[in-house]
Structures are given as C-alpha cells and as structure tokens.
Amino acid sequence: MTIIEAIFLGIIQGLAEFLPISSTGHLTIAGKLMHLISAAEPHKWTAFIAVIQLGTLLAILIYFWKDLWNILIDFFNDNLFKRKSFANQSQNSKMGWNIIIGSLPVVIIGLGFKDIVEGVLTKNLYVIAGSLILLGLILALAEKKGKFTRTIEQLGWKDALIIGIAQSFALIPGSSRSGTTITAGLFLGFERETAARFSFLLSVPAVLGSGLLEFYQSLEYLDSSGFLTLGIATLFSAISGYMTIGFLLRYLKKNTTYIFVFYRIVIGILIYVFIAANIIAP
Secondary structure: OHHHHHHHHHHHHHHHHOOOOHHHHHHHHHHHHOOOOOOOOOHHHHHHHHHHHHHHHHHHHOOHHHHHHHHHHHHHHHHOOOOOOHHHHHHHHHHHHHHHHHHHHHHHHHOOOOHHHOOOOHOOOHHHHHHHHHHHHHHHHHHHHHOOOOOHHHOOOOHHHHHHHHHHHHHHOOOOOOHHHHHHHHOEEEEEHHHHHHHHHHHHHHHHHHHHHHHHHHHOOOOOOHHHHHHHHHHHHHHHHHHHHHHHHHHHHHHOHHHHHHHHHHHHHHHHHHHHHOOOOO
16 A cells, blocks of 8 residues: 555545545445455455544544543543432533443444454445445435434433444444434434534544554554554544544534435445446455
8 A cells, every 4th residue: 555545545534434424435445446455354454444543533532622521520520539320410421421321332243243344245345335325315314304403411321322223333334433323313303413423422432442453453464564554544534534523513503414315325326337337346
C-alpha cells in the first residue's frame, strides 16, 4: 500500500464511519478496486479496517470531549465516591450506564462470531451490496414511522439496549454502525440529531476495543512500511471524521436521512452491475 492509497482510504473511513453509508463496505469496495485485499489472508484487511477506526475514535473523543469528560466524572462520583441510587443520579451518570448497557450486545456478538466477522464472507460484495440496499430501505421506513420528538434526556436503559442490539448488526459488512444505530433511534421516536449523537457516543467502547485488539494482533505481520501507511490512514481518518461529525449533526437538525437512503440503494445496485460486468470481483 502506498502513502497516497493510505491517505485515500483514511479519508473514506472518516467520511463513511459517521455517515450512515457503511465504512467497511466502502473500504472493501475501494480495497478490491485497488487490489489491496488478499483472498488468502482476508483477516489482514479486517485488521486494517479496525485499526484505522481508531482515527475516527480520536475524532469522537476530540469533538465530544466535554460531554465524555462530564459523563466520566459524574459516573464515578455517583457510583463510587458519592454513591446514589440510579433514580437520583445525574443525567451524565445515567448516560454512562446507557453507553455501558448499549455496548454489551456488540461485545458479546463480536467475540462470539469473531471468526465469521474476520472471514472471507464479510469481504463478499454480494453481502455488502445487499446490506447497503436492505438497511437503506429500513432507514427509509424509520424516517416514515419516526416521530422525532424525544431528546437525549429521555433516553433510558431500554432504549440504549435496543440501539446497542442494532449496533451489533453493523458487524454485517455494508450495514454501517451509524446507520443501524441511527435507524433504531428513529424507530424509537428520537430526534435525528439526538439519534446520531448517541450513536457516536455509543461507538466509543466498541471501536476502542476492536481497534486496540486488532492492532495488537496485527503486530506480527506489520513491518516499518506497514506501520507508516497504517498511521497515515489513521491520521486522515481522524481529520475527515472530525469534519464529518460536525457536518452530520448540523445537517440532521434541518434535514431527513433520505439522501443517504438514496445513496445506499444506488451504490448497492452499482456494485451488482460492476460484478455482472466483471469490473470488480465479488
């Protein structure tokens, strides 16, 4: 992988991680077109994708640092230092519990199906295209059925668990972590911006855990040039990711998600067309 390719992939990761269009899907499409994915060792591509997600994690930590800091401080105060019953805990402390509860499904499913997640099937463009289209249609249904009245203060542990279960479906390539969680949030009646905000906060434990684990496991086959390109891709994913977070939150204050629905369906159909025309291998 060249430095230019690493920059390009990092930008794609930052854009597609937070927009509900699937970063894994877009990176895999790009990787196949650029002949960077080894059919014999698909786990290396999975590791690359997981590690550069640490860049988008950095984007979240910087963008939401005040929120995350307040959540952390209040959570420890209310649960360790000045123990309070859950009902009497601050909104920030309850948000900490919601993030923990919402993270459980993806941890359990991710560890339980790790071999499948890292296998050849997850790089299959038929799967990616199908997920792009199907989840796009489900997002359209959420837009139609959503009430868009609930705020972040009204988010409870049951909501967090449901959104967390939705996040676990992002393990299917082409689904999109932000796409599945935002969709679940809309079905639950939350405002679009609120659904996106909780989606980003909820991603912190999952991305941190998977990114660090894959980075540790990839050390055995990374050389100096591999570290360089991986670092560059991660850096550019952080930069583009930070910009994308701000854009999406502003966009969803006044707009629907239908543009992303349309995009997902078009890209999914194009993938099938490219496969049929032998432009790209499935």
